[in-house]
Amino acid sequence: MTSRDELNGLTPRLRRYARALVTGSPMPCDAADDLVHATLMRALNARTVAGSGDLAIRLYATITQLHREMPAIGQSVVASGSGRPTLVAGTAALPTGAPHSRLAAGLLGLPLEDREALLLVTLEGFEHGDAARILRVSRSVLIARLTQARATLERFLESKPTPRRPSRAVPHLRLVT
């Protein structure tokens, strides 16, 4: 199997991860495909693909890093409760309604670091040690992020979506003469 075959074999998984990371949804997304494309090009240009046993780990590390550097997804850095800066994805276009949309909204609502950890382990099936290597954190940090992500997502999925408040037929203020 050539290095290109190896990369091609991993590309569908990278697409899946990229979509989950960028939109939280399985629907096609150009930005996610661009992310995968950039990752593949970087791997090809590095010319260290052949014979590498940890190709998947390096590709996922690359795509995770490239996603963090993406300027267009509305990320902002905020301070979390523990004092560490946390990347939080913008929530301007959170989908609601269908189960997958609700899941997408829940995933996008997670801090990016927690979302990365959850997706690598749950969706991509990486062992905790490998996921920690991809994210360049210790195993205990990964476990903490998993706990945070799962608990937050659980609360979100169990909460009832708040119905849109109907607009008032009567204005708040009336002119009193």
Added chain:
Amino acid sequence: MAGFLLSDAELHGLIDGQIEVHHRADILRRAAASTIDRERIGSWQSQCELIRAAFQSVDREPLPSALDLRAPARLHAVPPSRTSAFLDDAPPIVAAGRSRNRLILPSLAALIAAAGLVATWLAGGFSLAYPDAASPDEVLARRTSGENPAVPIDGMAIQTPSAMPTATIPDLTTLGFTLTEAEVQTGEPSSMLFHYRNAGFQQITLGVSRSDQTLPPADASRPVSVGKSLVWHVGTRAYALAGDLQRDQLRALVPVVRDLALDE
């Protein structure tokens, strides 16, 4: 240890199937004794199944050509978001560059008008060869031998649309620019456009046209401005260079490009 709550590592290990066999029985026994742990395990396992089920269809989707490394050379060098403008009947390598036509076409038209000599396409005669370029035979040999069959190589031959013979891509890697697209102009089969990009994401486009008459050689050393392009001609070839660079920077590139493009 029975009766103690599971640690987070044990809990996630259990959910993700990453518990060592000899610890598994003990952890399962402790989990069964704790209502809180049982609930968390059940809830988080359902969450995992929900996520996997939501994304399982992505694996089965066919890859777009830009992400398929078994696709013909160069197709994967174009980001997928730029290939959505493919025309139904045009090869992707041609259609991928159409979005730039609004900028390039006027320049090229001006070039052709200025030269006034580009006329008939020499049947089977478009063949650009440069010192670092691989000949079509070499490229064919590389491909058939399986040696990096689709690696983008600046200077390698590409198969243009069926009406066109094989052309060789000018190699500008010495200038820091790598090829991103090669394009044959619709209705102008005697002209080709080569789009390049450097590490700073600055882009330049080199247009090459062929005439059936020899042009005055004096202009080769004095590129002239036509619109946003610098144009010059050598022998039966006319060249146009345009891009994101400042005019002075673009002008500084011309001698190098010109030297590359002079030899056959």
